[in-house]
Amino acid sequence: TKPKRNVSGFKVTYTHAEDGESLDSYRASFLIGQDGRKVKMGGHDGRLFWEVMILFVTIITFMCHSVPDPPTHLRAVNVTDSTALLLWRPALAAVDKYSIVKVTVSGNAAEQQLSGLEGSTTYTVTVTSQLGSRESSPATTSFTTTVGEGPQDLQASNVTPRTATLSWKPPSKPQLNTWGTPRCVNTELPCRYNLTRLHPGSTYTLQLRAEGGGQYTSAISTEFTTGTLRYPFPTDCSQELLNGIVTSGEAEIFPQGRHGTSPLAYCNVQTGGGKAPKSMPLPALLASLETSCHAIVSGDSLSYHNNRIFSTKDRDLAPFITRCALSYRGGWWYKNCHEANLNGVYGINTKHQGVIWTAWKGKDFSVPFTEMKLRPAAFRPPSRG
Numbered sequence: 001t002k003p004k005r006n007v008s009g010f011k012v013t014y015t016h017a018e019d020g021e022s023l024d025s026y027r028a029s030f031l032i033g034q035d036g037r038k039v040k041m042g043g044h045d046g047r048l049f050w051e052v053m054i055l056f057v058t059i060i061t062f063m064c065h066s067v068p069d070p071p072t073h074l075r076a077v078n079v080t081d082s083t084a085l086l087l088w089r090p091a092l093a094a095v096d097k098y099s100i101v102k103v104t105v106s107g108n109a110a111e112q113q114l115s116g117l118e119g120s121t122t123y124t125v126t127v128t129s130q131l132g133s134r135e136s137s138p139a140t141t142s143f144t145t146t147v148g149e150g151p152q153d154l155q156a157s158n159v160t161p162r163t164a165t166l167s168w169k170p171p172s173k174p175q176l177n178t179w180g181t182p183r184c185v186n187t188e189l190p191c192r193y194n195l196t197r198l199h200p201g202s203t204y205t206l207q208l209r210a211e212g213g214g215q216y217t218s219a220i221s222t223e224f225t226t227g228t229l230r231y232p233f234p235t236d237c238s239q240e241l242l243n244g245i246v247t248s249g250e251a252e253i254f255p256q257g258r259h260g261t262s263p264l265a266y267c268n269v270q271t272g273g274g275k276a277p278k279s280m281p282l283p284a285l286l287a288s289l290e291t292s293c294h295a296i297v298s299g300d301s302l303s304y305h306n307n308r309i310f311s312t313k314d315r316d317l318a319p320f321i322t323r324c325a326l327s328y329r330g331g332w333w334y335k336n337c338h339e340a341n342l343n344g345v346y347g348i349n350t351k352h353q354g355v356i357w358t359a360w361k362g363k364d365f366s367v368p369f370t371e372m373k374l375r376p377a378a379f380r381p382p383s384r385g
Contacts, residue, residue, distance in 0.1 A: 075141050076143035082145065126138040154222045155222060156206070199259070230243055233258050238375055238379045252264060308335050342372060
């Protein structure tokens with residue numbers, strides 16, 4: 001008899017009553033529709049007793065929707081007194097958007113800049129993924145904004161074509177450091193920092209902020225333009241002199257005359273020009289305890305060495321029987337062997353191995369001080385008047 005309640009069908013199972021659920025028992029099971037009232041059992045082996053079970057079946061259909069994947073690895077970086085940058089790893093499956101507290105950003109985003117925050121305040125931020133009307137579980141992070149006060153009054157002064165001096169007032173909190181000056185915390189005096197090796201005729205924009213314990217204040221900025229030079233990329237010291245540099249010291253030299261690798265060279269601009277890969281005479285300055293002499297080498301003891309190969313003890317290419325660089329213990333333009341030996345052994349007055357300038361003091365006197373400079377042959381120093 002069909003039950004009164006709605007059913008989707010019936011399941012009929014029958015087995016030998018004596019064998020029950022044993023593995024070798026005969027068992028059959030099949031489904032019939034909801035209108036079925038009779039069923040023919042087949043396949044039995046003539047036994048008299050059978051156990052028959054009829055179950056009614058109700059099929060329930062329902063739909064379920066999974067929530068979207070949440071973002072992960074949420075964190076805050078670059079935290080200042082009023083801003084913070086949120087970073088997270090996006091959800092594995094595509095989502096429509098992310099909800100940050102009351103801020104909504106694109107589902108393709110993986111970061112969000114927060115601004116307008118209060119200084120010295122701890123914030124807890126949650127981010128969820130949203131797909132349609134569904135929302136993921138939240139990712140949460142906390143951070144604390146820094147103190148509100150940062151450095152003030154950033155200025156550039158004493159601006160030259162290659163240098164400038166930065167000054168600013170440090171924050172009042174002594175635990176904060178400022179870039180380039182970790183001990184600049186005295187609020188009574190301005191902090192200073194010297195910028196060097198700048199490019200002539202260039203505009204620079206600088207930003208400065210204080211840091212303490214990995215936290216930063218908001219940045220302040222200033223802008224300045226360096227002056228121009230006749231030779232912005234000097235190829236030698238003579239061009240530095242023509243640029244108006246009147247103090248000897250280290251200078252950037254640009255061998256190609258343009259921006260690029262710029263080795264530092266010492267330029268003596270008081271007594272002449274500088275270096276370049278072209279024809280140059282070699283002035284040599286010699287001094288003893290009693291006197292000194294200045295020789296412009298167009299002759300004297302160095303003319304003997306004109307057009308010779310520069311030799312050292314480990315690389316002697318001069319075609320002579322005597323290995324001059326080894327015998328006289330210097331690197332020099334040896335001939336056979338020398339009339340001058342300004343790279344000889346300091347302070348030795350025997351075997352002609354000292355710092356020798358034969359035309360002045362002979363070969364048995366080691367000159368205590370020598371200086372060699374190069375300058376372009378056609379160079380004429382500018383008038384000092």
